[in-house]
Amino acid sequence: MLDCEVTEIIEKLEFDKIRLDLPTYNATQISSQIGGAGNKVWVTFYRGVFDITDFVKRHPGGERIMNAAGSSVSPFWQFYQLHYRIDVLETLAKFRIGNLETPLDETPNMNYFDKEPPRNPTVITRTSTPFCGETPPALLPQNFYTPNDLFYVRNHLPVPTVDTSAYRLTIQGVGIPLSNFSLSLDDVKQKFAKIRMPVTLQCGGNRRSQMGEVKPTPGIGWTGGAIGNAVWGGASLRDVLTSAGFNWTNYTETFRQNKLHIQFEGLDCDPFGDCYGASVPLHFLLDATYTPLLVYEMNNASIPPDHGFPLRALFPGLIGARSVKWVSKILISEEESPSPWQRIDYKIFAPSVNEDNVNFNSASAIYDAPVNSYICSHKNGEVVERGMIRMKGYAFAGRGRGIVRVELSFDNGDNWQVVKLTRQDSNYSWTQWEIEVNVTSAMDVWVKAVDTGYNQQPEDLKHIWNYRGLVVNAYHKIKLNI
């Protein structure tokens, strides 16, 4: 069922009404626009007919919008429910050119998400279908290794139910001699040395809700809890590719030229046959000190369904979206993954780019993410008592650039105090920090971190605002009241 707010907007925007100022079309007239004289893309929603020809290339879900071309968007929206949102509906309304003669049944009648795993209610639900859950930031400093049931979840599709006895990981593509090479889960566990590694994963959209202080951005409204740290256990991806016959020496020069990508596909799919996918430039693996994994353990337990059971790719230091969960296919290719989450979403544009002028091809996929820090122990506007308080938080930088320093300012940047780093591990793991502060009156608190490349965070969100609300890493600024 659609919630009341959405139903109200549908009524307000007159999607459910015949508009007398517009012509009326039947289903055949609508579907025949594609390939017709004007080669237009028309879709319907309730009684509305919309010409979305010019919007197709700006669709954040990419070419998948063409599945609905010539008919109703509802079957797709009933699955990709993020479309039932004010800004999306308002955008659609702009393209209305007519009325649909015979309305279709628009009632959501399918539940694609009826096999989701149980979840800890402490995790804050940001979206339920697909499930995106955020760790309450205040809980993050309690553990250096985030407990599995508290670890943030960013799913893009329903969680697949995997029969491990039938599960195979197939590996194909450039440099793989066999066309039918595959491994069972036991193969992955038994044929390769198990490597345990502490690695922090962070969603590319962590802290997005703060971007809204400048100007709202679509996407999940994470605060600072779309990040977690765990000890992951699994096989070295390099070892697995070697076992599939990949000869690294032969490809050194090709990698240098950044010509090969390693594509991953998950078992999480939509009802229309598309599955989650992502890719990473294969030259990242030529650094012998960098060890991506195929993990089956998370904090010494079997990896939970929400985190990719039975097998997840794990790329330390890259945004979470590249660590494909429920991975079933690996393809070495001269192309990036065709997935819209690789080619369209998870891209960053200049502050001047918006929904109306975006060109997704003009930007590269994000892999790395910049230095970031966050105050977990206190919220903006929180009321505290006078006296000593203990502030805690985290800092993290991408691609193994460790944190050299975290600084707090209580006077809007005039002075910066270096805080105590309570725990650091490898450079792929976050840094936790804390400080005792004597509160005598209401105060502003700013935090920033410095990484081993001496990158500093930008001060002001306004200057890094981007249309998709990604890698939000301006100073975290909060106000404490008394």
Next chain:
Amino acid sequence: MLDCEVTEIIEKLEFDKIRLDLPTYNATQISSQIGGAGNKVWVTFYRGVFDITDFVKRHPGGERIMNAAGSSVSPFWQFYQLHYRIDVLETLAKFRIGNLETPLDETPNMNYFDKEPPRNPTVITRTSTPFCGETPPALLPQNFYTPNDLFYVRNHLPVPTVDTSAYRLTIQGVGIPLSNFSLSLDDVKQKFAKIRMPVTLQCGGNRRSQMGEVKPTPGIGWTGGAIGNAVWGGASLRDVLTSAGFNWTNYTETFRQNKLHIQFEGLDCDPFGDCYGASVPLHFLLDATYTPLLVYEMNNASIPPDHGFPLRALFPGLIGARSVKWVSKILISEEESPSPWQRIDYKIFAPSVNEDNVNFNSASAIYDAPVNSYICSHKNGEVVERGMIRMKGYAFAGRGRGIVRVELSFDNGDNWQVVKLTRQDSNYSWTQWEIEVNVTSAMDVWVKAVDTGYNQQPEDLKHIWNYRGLVVNAYHKIKLNI
């Protein structure tokens, strides 16, 4: 000869006078303080006796100050002439505890810099002994590859005169089987494939003069011209170490733990036996896509004396100080280079750290440097005519993080315009940019760049101020007048 300003300060601070409020000591009393009851470090300068015991560990030149312990600093200052500076003299004056009974001859009478090579007078002399010369920033956009005679020079010591027929590069240390392995210059040129690579070098102190807008920092007052781009030609350092018998596979795990360093020593030495040196963690070389060189060519010519003739280490993406010139010794070691330019200078501290509270051991050496950008075509305060002007500049980020975007703002950051990138090459080479701007009134222009890790520059110099004035990468902000 000391210049008039220094002579005046020496007089003003009464270094040349007996101070009647202080006791008088003879040479034996002064030299016997070390190892004496109090184990004090006393030095003299003209008629002054100074107890510098507490200053030794804060000396930016490190333990070398102990060469002067118990006697006059003048023989050392006559060589390391950066000491004849107001702030240094004022610091020394604070430590005065007495008068020297029989004054020494303090007249500078040695010229250690009489064999310097000829230089293009267009290069701006920032210090003459040692020579530090800056390319006028306005000339940088004229060439993608900076001409050798215009390329910035940052020497730390006199330029050595090298007899190439006698020259040997010795390679020793952990993992090198022979204790007397060495190569001639012809060996380096003939035994290894010549690799040509475009690489930008940037001094760690580039743009330091702007830091002075917040608070002055000691060091060479570079504007934005301590950077240049060249095609370098030479042997792969990895190949050279392999030829010396180094077995990479044996050391993979050691490297991962960052336990080995590759030290370099130059032929540029002081009269007291100390030479320039630096080191780099050897694990950087485990990335097969990263190729440090030993270069003997710069822009297809023999490398000039000011840039390291006959052989220079070249570490793409690291601050210039790590690319040791006139390299004669390579040592693989569990220790960093003992050089003060490795262990003391070229370190970055929080804005709250200054000369009085610095602890050099608390910070790591800089290798990488953050994203930076600069407006070369116009100076701050420049007067231009109304109408179209063409602005040009560069952007660069360390460790091969290429530039994805350069943006200009003409309204103090409210809006950002993406500028045209006129040329990019490898990610180790700078990016040049330009834009046509219609000037209708006096205007502020800000530039910032974004690298492939989506690091952005910090907006405000105040927040990144550091005592040594290093990696100055805040937005470059200029005002154009009409």
